[in-house]
Amino acid sequence: MRLCTVNELEDPGSKGFHNERGHIFAVRKGQQVYVYENSCPHYGINLEWQPDQFLDSEKRLIQCATHGAQFLMHTGECIAGPCPGDKLTAISCEIRDGVVYLL
Numbered sequence: 001m002r003l004c005t006v007n008e009l010e011d012p013g014s015k016g017f018h019n020e021r022g023h024i025f026a027v028r029k030g031q032q033v034y035v036y037e038n039s040c041p042h043y044g045i046n047l048e049w050q051p052d053q054f055l056d057s058e059k060r061l062i063q064c065a066t067h068g069a070q071f072l073m074h075t076g077e078c079i080a081g082p083c084p085g086d087k088l089t090a091i092s093c094e095i096r097d098g099v100v101y102l103l
């Protein structure tokens with residue numbers, strides 16, 4: 001399933017989507033794109049307060065707006081905040097010709 005083009009995502013940056021896979025979001029770092037379910041493992045709620053804002057102020061980590069849990073972009077593992085070691089649920093994707101597809 002086509003999600004978006006890589007260039008629709010800022011670098012680094014993030015974007016939320018609501019489609020038949022539910023609430024999900026994509027984060028981009030360079031030419032890498034990672035997609036996760038938009039559900040914080042701490043409380044099971046959406047991570048963002050502002051549309052498309054899933055990263056910390058330095059745009060190095062994914063951050064939950066509610067209690068500040070921070071997650072590695074490439075694994076979704078929580079490394080700081082209230083749920084260390086928990087993981088965001090990753091959605092497999094691939095990039096073909098500059099387009100991100102969910103698998």
Ligand code: FES
Pocket residue numbers: 040041042043044045047064065066067068069081082
């Ligand atoms: S709900 Fe995300 S850190 Fe608490």
